[in-house]
Amino acid sequence: MGLREYVVRRFLQLIVTFWAFFTLLFVLFRMMPGDPTSMFILDGMTPEQREQRIAELGLDQPLYVQYVEYIRQLLTGDFGQSFIYREPVTDIILIRFMNTIVLMGTALVFAYLIGVTFGALMGWWRNSRFERGGIIVTLMARSSPEFWVGIVLLSVFVFWLGWFPSSGMRTTGGELGGGFVARYGSLDFLRHLFLPALTGAIVYLATPTLLMRSTMLDVLNADFIEIKKAEGLPERTVLYKHAARNSILPLVTVAAIATGAAMGGSVVIETVFNWPGMGREMVRAVNNNDYPVAMAAFFLMGSVVILMNFVADLAYVYLDPRVEYE
Amino acid sequence: MTLLDITNLKTYYRAEDGWVRATDDVSLSIERGETVGLVGESGSGKTTLAKSIIRLLPDNAEIVDGSVAFDGTEITELTDSELRKQLRWSEISMIPQNAMNGFDPVYTVGQQIVQVIRYHEDGTSKAEARERARSLFDELGIEPDRVDDYPHQFSGGMAQRAMIALALALSPSLVLADEPTTALDVVIQDRILETIKKMQKELNSAMIMITHDMSVVSETCDRIAVVYGGRIIEIADAETIITNPRHPYTLGLRNAFPDINDDDQELISIPGTPPELVDPGEGCRFAPRCPFAEEACWEVTPEPESYGDGHEVECHRADEVELLQTEAGKKETWLEQEIGRPDDPTADRATAEVESDD
DSSP states (O other): OOHHHHHHHHHHHHHHHHHHHHHHHHHHHHHSSSOTHHHHGGGTOOHHHHHHHHHHHTTTSOHHHHHHHHHHHHHTTOOOBOTTTOSBHHHHHHHHHHHHHHHHHHHHHHHHHHHHHHHHHHHHTTTSHHHHHHHHHHHHHHHSOHHHHHHHHIIIIIIISOOSOOSSSSOTTOOOOSSHHHHHSSHHHHHHHHHHHHHHHHHHHHHHHHHHHHHHHHHHTSHHHHHHHHTTOOHHIIIIIIIIHHHTHHHHHHHHHHHHHHTTOOHHHHHHTTOOOHHHHHHHHHHTTOHHHHHHHHHHHHHHHHHHHHHHHHHHHHHOTTOOOO | OEEEEEEEEEEEEEETTEEEEEEEEEEEEEETTOEEEEEOOTTSSHHHHHHHHTTOOOTTEEEEEEEEEETTEEGGGSOHHHIIIIIBTTTEEEEOSOHHHHSOTTSOHHHHHHHHHHHHOTTOOHHHHHHHHHHHHHHTTSOGGGGGSOGGGSOHHHHHHHHHHHHHTTOOSEEEEESTTTTSOHHHHHHHHHHHHHHHHHHTOEEEEEESOHHHHHHHOSEEEEEETTEEEEEEEHHHHHHSOOSHHHHHHHHTSOOTTOTTOOOOOOOSOOOOOBSOOSSOTTGGGOTTOOHHHHHSOOOOEEOSTTOEEOOTTTTOHHHHHHHHTSTGGGOGGGOSOTTOHHHHHHHHHHHHHO
């Protein structure tokens, strides 16, 4: 089977996976106890008003009608109205999703760049002080709670050194640019981004570091590493071009899954740094039975997981010639 | 002309309970174009001996004493970078046991051959290096276009040929072949050995062939060194080692391999296991497994004794060659209960301890 066929088939699989995911989401949300009106009854809603509201939302229709309507809406990118805000869900969720992508994306890029390099060197200098110290530092980073890391960074860089702003995404009263670059490219934004992204990076660092180290140890035992050394090639060629290049393969999958998971945002980081991201919005939506918002949030997160796995599979084809298209 | 001269080489491994003497006081010299076989059981130290030559040793190994002179250059005194640039691969290359694992799986075989050629030869262009890889493939009986294949696309025998191409890419003066055919079936094995011989002759490269297979060395080697317990216990030309050995261990090894012309031959194995090499102490290291061991064998380490034509043997009883050869051919000689030190003080102590426990 050729490469093109493989990609096409993998793409068709992707579509089936998405459909299964949509359906599962639909079923899960219809199974949840309570309905949005239960929140309003407290506000003195009469039973008639309640019926009317349910009819407005289309929740009195048979399930299959709701399902067809649901699929139609997803395909047109329409997630409906928030039950609570009475605003289009897309408006509420998209902006927060972008905020989360920028924050978590930055954190992940740093975590994986540093982690892979650090882990590769730890494996290469096995049994050295560097490796032992590295493991301790990594495990400490891994076991520190996110909120604690965040608060420590806040007290050092904000309250003590005063280098960074303490919270939010931009200075109050600052110009809110319209475009993506204006929004996320400004120096003011980057200064706000630094600490929460660093917190995320510290928390995410351990996985790539430790995984890279252990695969390096395996790869360094392989016969071909000895041959490359016997060939007289310089150490850094053997380290980077051969040992690290082979060790990075399992990390592709892990990175893809981590990215998917990170797109849910981190409630803790967002709370500590008052970052308007997905994590807090999802908690709010779930607490208020705001189905459309919660569903859109889960939909985006799940989609990223599925998409990233697709990307990882394609990356594998490029990175590992042994992958067979079967 | 002597190409490689190893004198009193000692390569030890650090272990928790002391030094493991993997190569202990070994001397061996090799002429240009000559093929020397190193034969011995697993763990006898033959691979360590070969890897000491290019100092391709793990971190816990150390050449503690002795000299390795290659074409007049003292290898033990070179810096790492001199060793890499002057000797590794350009002068001394190797063929590993499992060629499939000897190539980096993520690059094509051609890329890897080109890489090593271009690293060692500044003036060679990519196209020239590639052309050389193709013509080597051709000579070794592989379709030249297959230089663009990845290692996993080769069969075992094909990968071994490709590895030979890699090993010979820089026309080295010495090739270390570490059990190059063990992973292959007999028919392929034979063809590969022929190919190696042919190419070696063309390039006038010397070779050290490491194996535990007597039939392989007898076919390919000019001389054979039998390694036991980190020492060369017998060395001679191939003919002598096969037909007229003097060391009981060599005689035992010979028993363990079938002779195709002898229908009635019964294979006899040597009882016991190779010795622990942590501080082995004085005495012949084969004594615990030797049916001919005498008092002196347990007390005094035998020195190499010369028997003409470069035949050297480390055995106290090598003079009694007729007796050894006759007795070693009998199965009864090698029965386990007949072997061992009759009045071994350590054995007594062990028994005494068991009794006192009751």
